[in-house]
Amino acid sequence: MTTTPLQIERELAALRGSAAGEQAGMRTHIVDLVAFADDAAVATACANAIGALRHSRPSRALVACGIATATGVTAESSVFCSPMQEGGHSLVCCELVRLQGPSDGVALASMAASLLLPDLPVFLLWLAPLDPDETPFASLRPLATRLVTDSTRHPATLDVLGGLIAQGREIVTDLAWTKITGWREVIAAIFDDPDHAERLGRLEQIAIRYVRGSAAQARLLAGWLASSAETDPALALDPVARDDMRAGSLLQVALTAGGVRFVVDRPEEGVAIVDAPGRPRRWVALRVPPFETLIGEELDFLTQDHAFLRAVAAVS
Amino acid sequence: MAVNPLRDELRMHRVPGPCAMVIFGGQGDLAGRKLVPALYNLYLRRLLPTGFALIGIGRRDAGGDEGYRAEMRARCESFSRTPVTEVEWQGFAAMLHWITGNFDDAATYAALAARLAAADTDLGTAGNVLYYLSVPPSQFPVIVDGLGDAGLAAETDRTFRRVVIEKPFGSDLASSAALNASVHRAFAERQIFRIDHYLGKESVQNILVFRFANGIFEPVWNRNFIDHVQITVAESIGVEGRGRFYEEAGALRDIVQNHMLQVLSFVAMEPPASFDAEAVRDERGKALVSCRPVRPADVVRGQYVAGHADGRLARSYREEEGVGAHSDVETYIAMRLLIDNWRWADTPIYLRTGKRLPKRVTEVAIQFKRVPHLPFSYAAAEQLEPNVLVLRIQPNEGISLRFGAKVPSERIQIRTVNMDFQYDTAFSSSPAEAYETLLLDVMRGDGTNFPRQDAVEESWRIIEPLLDSWQLQGGGPHHYEAGSWGPEAADELVARDRRRWRRP
Numbered sequence A: 001m002t003t004t005p006l007q008i009e010r011e012l013a014a015l016r017g018s019a020a021g022e023q024a025g026m027r028t029h030i031v032d033l034v035a036f037a038d039d040a041a042v043a044t045a046c047a048n049a050i051g052a053l054r055h056s057r058p059s060r061a062l063v064a065c066g067i068a069t070a071t072g073v074t075a076e077s078s079v080f081c082s083p084m085q086e087g088g089h090s091l092v093c094c095e096l097v098r099l100q101g102p103s104d105g106v107a108l109a110s111m112a113a114s115l116l117l118p119d120l121p122v123f124l125l126w127l128a129p130l131d132p133d134e135t136p137f138a139s140l141r142p143l144a145t146r147l148v149t150d151s152t153r154h155p156a157t158l159d160v161l162g163g164l165i166a167q168g169r170e171i172v173t174d175l176a177w178t179k180i181t182g183w184r185e186v187i188a189a190i191f192d193d194p195d196h197a198e199r200l201g202r203l204e205q206i207a208i209r210y211v212r213g214s215a216a217q218a219r220l221l222a223g224w225l226a227s228s229a230e231t232d233p234a235l236a237l238d239p240v241a242r243d244d245m246r247a248g249s250l251l252q253v254a255l256t257a258g259g260v261r262f263v264v265d266r267p268e269e270g271v272a273i274v275d276a277p278g279r280p281r282r283w284v285a286l287r288v289p290p291f292e293t294l295i296g297e298e299l300d301f302l303t304q305d306h307a308f309l310r311a312v313a314a315v316s
Numbered sequence B: 001m002a003v004n005p006l007r008d009e010l011r012m013h014r015v016p017g018p019c020a021m022v023i024f025g026g027q028g029d030l031a032g033r034k035l036v037p038a039l040y041n042l043y044l045r046r047l048l049p050t051g052f053a054l055i056g057i058g059r060r061d062a063g064g065d066e067g068y069r070a071e072m073r074a075r076c077e078s079f080s081r082t083p084v085t086e087v088e089w090q091g092f093a094a095m096l097h098w099i100t101g102n103f104d105d106a107a108t109y110a111a112l113a114a115r116l117a118a119a120d121t122d123l124g125t126a127g128n129v130l131y132y133l134s135v136p137p138s139q140f141p142v143i144v145d146g147l148g149d150a151g152l153a154a155e156t157d158r159t160f161r162r163v164v165i166e167k168p169f170g171s172d173l174a175s176s177a178a179l180n181a182s183v184h185r186a187f188a189e190r191q192i193f194r195i196d197h198y199l200g201k202e203s204v205q206n207i208l209v210f211r212f213a214n215g216i217f218e219p220v221w222n223r224n225f226i227d228h229v230q231i232t233v234a235e236s237i238g239v240e241g242r243g244r245f246y247e248e249a250g251a252l253r254d255i256v257q258n259h260m261l262q263v264l265s266f267v268a269m270e271p272p273a274s275f276d277a278e279a280v281r282d283e284r285g286k287a288l289v290s291c292r293p294v295r296p297a298d299v300v301r302g303q304y305v306a307g308h309a310d311g312r313l314a315r316s317y318r319e320e321e322g323v324g325a326h327s328d329v330e331t332y333i334a335m336r337l338l339i340d341n342w343r344w345a346d347t348p349i350y351l352r353t354g355k356r357l358p359k360r361v362t363e364v365a366i367q368f369k370r371v372p373h374l375p376f377s378y379a380a381a382e383q384l385e386p387n388v389l390v391l392r393i394q395p396n397e398g399i400s401l402r403f404g405a406k407v408p409s410e411r412i413q414i415r416t417v418n419m420d421f422q423y424d425t426a427f428s429s430s431p432a433e434a435y436e437t438l439l440l441d442v443m444r445g446d447g448t449n450f451p452r453q454d455a456v457e458e459s460w461r462i463i464e465p466l467l468d469s470w471q472l473q474g475g476g477p478h479h480y481e482a483g484s485w486g487p488e489a490a491d492e493l494v495a496r497d498r499r500r501w502r503r504p
């Protein structure tokens, strides 16, 4: 049955009351999150990840899913409450509303607009192919202060991001970028070494091996390195088949800079081995965080990530 | 040194430069429970320097490097906030080493010098060393002299040597000064980092942000608007096998002299000109300088007797292991402090701390003055309490504000309600352990969160009259039941000023 914002608000209030019971249910208002998926399974995975966020839960999360056969908007509301750490009497509650509606997204967008909590930044998590000029993106976009896309899942997204960023309407990042933060830290550490620092400017070649399926993480990493070098390094991207790791995950990054070669190899999840000339081989911890941690990390940022913008510009 | 352009951005942390860390007392309780687990978590977070080695030293044979690694793995499995996994542990363990030796033996320092030289070559530690004295204070002078004599304390233009010491920093003003003089025999003040783990807590550091990054609180943060301040450090546990240590210390030395007065300095300080370590420490120091020495008449000491705590019968302090049957050591203390400056004159600061209280909580409560005139009937406002701003330091780090609100009905009826901010629910990363933050600070050479010697000596000066008077009069503590909020005399202390303690 189709629903109205008022009905949803009433349902949430009742759910909050019964979930918290005798104990006070409280919400810390930091952000509103609107997620859009074009596939019910993805929407479910996203809703589960939001429920699993231990910290940084959005006060209210709206997970919208476009369905070709839908005629109106239907909603399913839930409230997660968990005790505030040790022995506290208050519970912290997060509201989650799953919305389904026609896939043009116009009705979904209007419903989302009326359900947002006031005066908070809005994160739009886009988990569908992205066409900037088409609904539903065009109808949901005006709500967003911050847009987070996922080009590991939809590799073509990376090619439209440059255009979106140039319009300067919202703060943009991509989960493929969030996934490679650890890799970037390991590579940055190579150039912390005073003996190698100046070689970064003389980057000659970037060779990246990654798990076949999506080149987004590899491209962003290459773009990031290229945008930090004063040269125009040669680029080699090498997809390989691997069953034990997720599609798009990086396996090896080899850099030639100032005439020497540096290699970071990830033989298995959890560890990377760094080889730099004249230095002992190093093991460093390197684990790609789960989906909910990635979302949590993004929810902490409200400013433009300039390194990301430069990386996108370099691959565009 | 030029900033690595790859790090000049939002998401990347500042990783300290290469160094070796030497833990004297590497098999002790603190090393296994806090220090090594903190280093392991820094490794997982990729915040350890690229060139890093950890060298444990102690008199018991750990079974070489491998034995020490196995022992520390077991400790990390029990105490690390992130689970230990095989693949990650192996990378970390390769950096751990062990030296067996006595601290008063020159051969120990010769072995250390050789090990440090090897670490420079094999692990790229670049000649920088941080010595962590995780040993009883009686060993500090022995180790400092050993390092000094072996030439291991001297810095060069390109390398640093730092020393970290743990509380207690003396047991009174004179012994604190003597301890300091002994550390200064080999290290200059800027090389010394005194750990007060309270200062590594996010919620303590947030006091400064709360006060100085918001426009609405600082204008009312003074005697014109604040009625009084209550700082509470309550523990529900007893002395838990540390009876012998506690007999030497008592609540005053264990908690008030260091943690509580340091927290007070954050609450009371003037705005610093910058967030530079020295600027912040100067202002914190000035706040302590303005504190009047406490009068014995403004203090209540207590000691717990048997009672019910945490739903179980708890024995009395005197029955605890390592405690004398007639011990007069205080396990509770409450006091009234005054700060003689323009901001705080005549605004009492009440401190209380104790063991075996009903719950574990550390908080600072700022109680504001009542409004000058209430335009409501007495009946309407009977339940209205003054505004209280509570900065919760542990557990449930956060901030809450109590204010009056109208009870929904056709008549005016006012009730006090709570508005809460909870750290844990607001940001994605769980706060790091205080030791992770503080160890990183030492590696980076940032002294902001470490008390300087002047602050340590000021805090001894503030409580010195108590030490003197107890020594002279030997007055015993009041008794309170385990599981209660302390002796009645503590309630009378604040009731004298027509105030009462909050129930946290």
Ligand SMILES: NC(=O)c1ccc[n+]([C@@H]2O[C@H](COP(=O)([O-])OP(=O)(O)OC[C@H]3O[C@@H](n4cnc5c(N)ncnc54)[C@H](OP(=O)(O)O)[C@@H]3O)[C@@H](O)[C@H]2O)c1
Residues within 6 Å of the ligand: B024, B025, B026, B027, B028, B029, B030, B031, B058, B059, B060, B101, B102, B103, B133, B134, B135, B136, B137, B139, B166, B167, B168
């Ligand atoms: N544990 C805590 O939570 C805590 C909290 C705050 C401050 N602290 C401070 O931290 C320091 C260490 O505390 P801790 O609890 O870790 O003490 P601990 O468990 O007694 O450890 C001290 C270590 O030093 C070694 N040691 C002592 N005297 C020695 C000597 N003469 N020669 C060689 N080795 C010697 C001990 O070796 P053996 O095992 O052979 O005796 C042990 O490994 C102390 O200053 C304490 O006040 C500790």
